[in-house]
Amino acid sequence: MSGFDLPLFPLSSALFPQGTLSLRIFEPRYLDMIRDCARNDSGFGVCLILEGGEVGDPATPAAVGTCARIVDFNVQADGLLGILARGERRFRVQHTRVRDNGLIHAQVEWIEEGEPQAVPAECGLLATILERFHEQAGGEYARIERARYDDASWVAWRLAEALALEQTERQLLLQMSDPVERLKQLMHYLPRFQGG
Template identity: 55%
Template structure:
């Protein structure tokens, strides 16, 4: 049985949003102001994808094929009349056919990629301890609910907080298995610093 596809407006960014993660955005382009208005009225979500080519503002950017749906959880009025929003990542997706509207907004058919309920294995215990330390010393406060036994949650929170390149974060987002994601994080931590970049 195939998963039905959904038509989703996309917001390409120069960052990676993970399920359960939060981002603060400044909205000033008409296409994205309209997107925010429509999502706020209908309580709907939009897709956030890493930009692989192009710019965030102005023209049409090329988004990565795999992204995360985002729900608006807070609004703020910023200086110079800009709108600020806080979004929270929900579900990974894979984009299909994409179209560009007259106003430059990209919409795409998406297939949802649901994470499984996978516990953190003993071999990844070091990563849980590292995440606990990062959360305690991060300065932004602890998440509402710690899920340190959930392999997906641990891998996503580490990917957000470790000083990785966006391409590395995107590669982690694209992995379907949380154990593979944690293995990749262990490999990243054991790299020779001279090889990092």
């Protein structure tokens, strides 16, 4: 089966569906990628770096990532291009190739999300913590409709962004297919962040 061709932007952090990402773009390969994405109204893949760095030689990306779509551009104080991108759907890398300019392209298959699931009672504390966090932090999530806090997938993604998790833990959550299992994994991490 042939996959979907997606340029990759390996980063030292994972991006979750509906999450936002601010990037400064200065390497020619990524400037070209951003130009192509803007011209074609297409996205690019964000994968956690397993080996290598964000700058220089092509890094080794994780096998599961999130497609990001550019939602805003700006010119930063230092003259560099800045973009704001939003995570869309997850994908699994089938294979990669490196273009002459060092940009990694991947053949990917989209990960199908199941039907929305409610936050189970035993994980209700996570939705409450997230709602309080958003109320205190302000911003776009402070005005989100209350029903979102009943959606297991949305709660798991937003809480995974909010908690100071290791990147390997974020990647594990990204790779999990069941949103309720993702919440249970977050429950496992939670004692680390509780005072006392």
